[in-house]
Amino acid sequence: MIKVLNAGLYTTIQDFGRFGVQNYGIPYSGVMDKQSASFSNAILGNSLDLPVMEITMLGPKLQFETKTRICISGANISPKLNNKIISNNKSILVEAGDVLSFGKLKKGFRAYLSVQGGFKTENVLKSYSMYQNITLKSSVEKGDVLKIASFKDSVMLANASIKVADTYLETNKLEVAKGPEFDQLSEDQKKYLLSNTFSISKDNNRMAYQLNEVLENTLKPIITSLVKPGTVQLTPSGKLIVLMRDCQTTGGYPRVLQLSESSINILSQKYTGQIITFKTNIL
């Protein structure tokens, strides 16, 4: 069990998401940065898709009520165990009573906390991912007591750590492919899209990242069609919206680009004001 002393800015439990239920209009959800979440699970010897805690910018304060192993990957938010700084990407043994807290955000935007065997919170439609009106809780709150798998000591994991090249936390090139309506763009629009730099607006969350720059747009809305995480939509006002893991399943704006899976991970580590470019071999 883990007691939540303080929830942080926006903390949720996520696995790789819900599949096969988009027919009901249910979003995919799941960890924003799959690569970092997978690292934190791998280091503990967990399956890569076990539920982890997704931590956004300001970390929570957590008290462990039972012994376990933990690992933190993704953003570096200066994690501390009993007020002593600990490292990311390292298997760390915690005892009952230990307190995990976070400090200053140093790199990235979202950190992942894994526990050995995974979190055992509410499972709805084969997923632990929290989402409003699907799970009872849409985020972790102060006072919550979160169930985790019971601890089985493993000598092998005692000093496990992986050298993680965390350059992906700082790159700003997003690899993209054509979206279904890309070919309807004019040559000028295509050039602008693929050579300009874009900045992330304050409207960025698990559903979507809106970009600040405006593209002159003459494309008409489309008959509502399917979208998915990584789809870049062009709105009538010329703003670009990059859909993320909690996005709706359908949309009516032209879909001009599609981010690669690894670019969704990269964008998940970005926040308001940061710069991105779209990189492609489609032209």
Next chain:
Amino acid sequence: MTYQLKYKPFGEQSVLIEWPQIISKEILKDVLSFKAKLEAEKRIHDVNHAYNSLLVSFNDFTNGLESKINELEAIYNTAHIVNKYAFKRWRIPVCYDTHFGIDLHELALTNNLSVDEVIRRHSTISYTVYFIGFLPGFLYLGGLDKTLYTPRKASPRLKIEKGAVAIGGGQTGIYPSESPGGWNIIGNSPINFFDIKAQTPCFANAGDEIQFYQVSKEIHSNIKTLVEAGVYQIESEVIND
């Protein structure tokens, strides 16, 4: 009838299949028939549809797009699977009282109709369920009377009540949960369109029909009580066509 379909890559593991850009029941039928065939395929991870498109995600994409398109075309051209699901027409109670229908007067005025005429035209049509999207349990319905087409509100409301029945442009729909929204609210239905605890979270399926009928505030409240107690049976009949 078969259509000339377009196959486009959409993300690393998926193909988007597109029908002609028209909203029609014939296209919906073909989309659903292709979808049923795909759902029987083990190689396919996930398939979802909208008005005239299918999104197919594969477990394994190693052979590349061309080979996937060939596979999909072959499946499209196989004999039609007899659809075991019998499409239903659901009778959905709606209270059009202005207590709920906060935009009803304005909408009637905009369209040069009386309030009663708006209600009559809204509740005499059987709407086709094309797909579910936007919010969990939000049905995309086709068939709204053209005289009721009304532009979305210039600035969306931050909070629309669960069950709100609304018109936005050429579409009508029911908000399955509280949400922000820009459609014109003309009434409220006490029915649950999304129940995460039910075996299937949505009772209505694509291809079904929705028929609204007018109820008073009192009956709305009675039905709501039954719905909340989990004992309300929605009236339905099998569509024979």
